[in-house]
Amino acid sequence: MDKGYVQVYTGNGKGKTTASLGLALRAVCAGKKVYMGQFVKDIRYSEAKAGQYLPGFKIEQFGQGCFFDRDPNKKDIDAAEKGLAKIEGILKEGKYDIVILDEINIAVYYNLLSPTKVIEVIEKRKPEIEVILTGRYASEIIIKHADLVTEMKEIKHYYENGVKARNGIER
Numbered sequence: 001m002d003k004g005y006v007q008v009y010t011g012n013g014k015g016k017t018t019a020s021l022g023l024a025l026r027a028v029c030a031g032k033k034v035y036m037g038q039f040v041k042d043i044r045y046s047e048a049k050a051g052q053y054l055p056g057f058k059i060e061q062f063g064q065g066c067f068f069d070r071d072p073n074k075k076d077i078d079a080a081e082k083g084l085a086k087i088e089g090i091l092k093e094g095k096y097d098i099v100i101l102d103e104i105n106i107a108v109y110y111n112l113l114s115p116t117k118v119i120e121v122i123e124k125r126k127p128e129i130e131v132i133l134t135g136r137y138a139s140e141i142i143i144k145h146a147d148l149v150t151e152m153k154e155i156k157h158y159y160e161n162g163v164k165a166r167n168g169i170e171r
Helices: 016-029 046-053 074-093 104-109 115-123 140-145
Strands: 006-010 034-039 057-062 098-102 130-134 148-151
Touching: 006 016, 006 140, 016 034, 016 046, 016 098, 016 130, 034 074, 034 104, 046 057, 057 074, 074 098, 074 115, 104 115, 104 130, 115 140
Parallel strands: 006 130, 006 148, 034 057, 034 098, 098 130
Antiparallel strands: none
């Protein structure tokens, strides 16, 4: 790719991480290399195994867990900062064609990272690298900076009927 763009997948609907993984699958099948850094998450979702099946795909987690039942703490901030520093190196190195910052919008929303710092890191990348940012609550600063923004809007969800996260579908 001559020029990489910045894409944002946000909104309250299901499918932000899934969309980025679909793009990653397409890219790997086209011979590209993809790196995914997952912020906030520490659960070993099924996609954590993708590197075993997809040459050219690497995934790492930079989280201490989700904030469903607690407030973020210093360990959460440290993990997010460590992850962003790792991403910064990857974006400068240029080994990957696509870099996904999964749930980075959540990390920004909970003040683990500042949106301006995230943009600074993205701006230092090699210009041909495509960057994908996922997660609800994308900040206006990040939205303004992006080249493409997709909002996933929940219309209906089976969680409302008590369906738990299913292996291979939501986790």
